[in-house]
Amino acid sequence: MSEEKPPSEEQVREALRAAPPLTLGSGPVEPVTTAAPEPSEVWPLPLGTAWVYYGEGNSGLTRPVILADGFNSGPSSLNDSWDYLDRRDYAFLTALRQRGRDVILVGFNERSASILDNADAVEAAVMRAVATRLGDARLTVGGFSMGGLVTRYALARMESRRIDHQTALYVSYDSPHRGAWIPIALQSFAHYIRKLNSAFSDQMNSPAAQQLLWQHIAEWQDQPATSKLRTEFLSALQQVGDWPRIPRLIGVANGVADGTGNGVRPGEPAFEGKGLSVLGSKLFTQSPGDRQLVANLRVVTPPPAKEVRTSGLPGIDGAPGGTLNSFEILANRFNALPPLLGFRSAAPIPSHSFVPAVSAVAVRDLDSDDNLYVDIDSLSPEESELDDFRCASRNEGHTRITEELCTWIMDRLPY
Structure with missing residues (x-):
């Protein structure tokens, strides 16, 4: 030629x-070939899978932290998730387990499927954790990027159905609450x-x-x-109260709070x-x-x-x-x-x-430069729909796992 x-x-x-x-x-562009550690348990879920890792010193599920995967095409990969969350800038999963927390990674059979459908996997994981844990420690439930929206909807839907999810803390990690x-x-x-x-x-x-x-x-x-699908999703969220009301709501953003662009x-x-x-x-x-x-x-x-x-x-x-x-x-x-x-x-x-800081901490919509570049630190904390949040000290990659954001989350986990 x-x-x-x-x-x-x-x-x-x-x-x-x-x-x-x-x-x-977000996450690896190419599939990761290095295997993740062997899980303590593997739970088949509706439309997904949960990989369970007991915390250090725990002989069973004791202080569960449920974390849901984010958006991409195809099924969630345990190897990819472990590599991204524990082998990059900060070993988040290892740090959680060292604190005696049990990590439950929720993956989806199809990450690009409807958030409303994939919420079934989260709900099943929550119910199994409640049923099988040792003791009565309340749960932490959240997710990365889209996973924060799937868990947000799942917990709110459970409350609307009078299902006791026994969750004390909801966590979102650079989740697009006002859109991506x-x-x-x-x-x-x-x-x-x-x-x-x-x-x-x-x-x-x-x-x-x-x-x-x-x-x-x-x-x-x-x-x-x-x-139209976004409009229907936002309507479905509104029908279940927009947010879960029982747990404390916290979130982190991979963008800065002072309005400085990238x-x-x-x-x-x-x-x-x-x-x-x-x-x-x-x-x-x-x-x-x-x-x-x-x-x-x-x-x-x-x-x-x-x-x-x-x-x-x-x-x-x-x-x-x-x-x-x-x-x-x-x-x-x-x-x-x-x-x-x-x-x-x-x-x-x-x-x-990709996820503006104002979206990740749920303070403003994305329809104007005034909203996008607002100094979040200058706003009243009540403007956020979250009870507490933390923005990164610099604009960085979406869902980048950093010691700065992860330690802030871990310091707020329930006892």
Whole structure:
């Protein structure tokens, strides 16, 4: 194949089918091969699995801490979860067990399934922990990212049904209580390449993604709006009281509290196609204002590129909060393809704000720069829907496991 002759769509489809799926999510990009420690127990759950690790010195379930997995495509992996939560910057699971806490990791058969459905797995795990623990220590229940919303809904639903969950503390770790953000530029690109490979588009259109995302598009040319599935999810939350009322509610954010952004400026090129098959494709960071250009789309097809424009959105990519390296993931996936396919790409801006700090600590909506960049420290604590929260000392990766945030949580666990 000469450099001047682009590959056919069928060649591209075959290459993309053979490559790892192009999907976004926190945690490992590639599957982890190092095995997690052998669990003390494994519980089959409706729509999921719980992996149980007794705390040090415990001969059975004694002081349970239930932690639910976050969003991605496909099933939860114990190896991936253990690697992310205990072998990176801070060994959170080990620290919990050293304090005599039993760790129960709740995974889902399909992480992109509806939050309302996956709440069944959490409810089953809570009931089994209550039934099998030794003694009467009350539970801690929460989760990472989407897992914080699944557990929030599950506990509130149990209370609405008069089920005693015996939970003293609810914990969310960078959970998008007011919504998460994937740039419209990236969503449009995902849908634009659907006929070549649908994995990215399928993920963006999955039930959980639509429930989590503050703004969503189902087709590349759509205008961003609140998904019907998100509206239904928020209504279901409201029907069970929005939050559980019995436990104390705490949460942490991987973004700062003082309103300082992450340095990403609006209207800047974040992804650029360099190879012949994607030359002309360019994704920009979100700009406020009317008819702002956020993407030029061209993949394999002849030029010119298709334009995507938005109106009325804030400069959210640079907002303080937990970041996701979505542009970098896209460029890396393309650069891993055979060079002759012409997919060489660059990501001059690798990351964007994924869960703004105001969302993680439930103080403001995401619809304006004034809300996104507010000095949270200057607000009355009553503005948060949480009883207590902690923001990170810098803007960092979404659900990054740090000693700063984890020790703050552990110091608030019930006795």
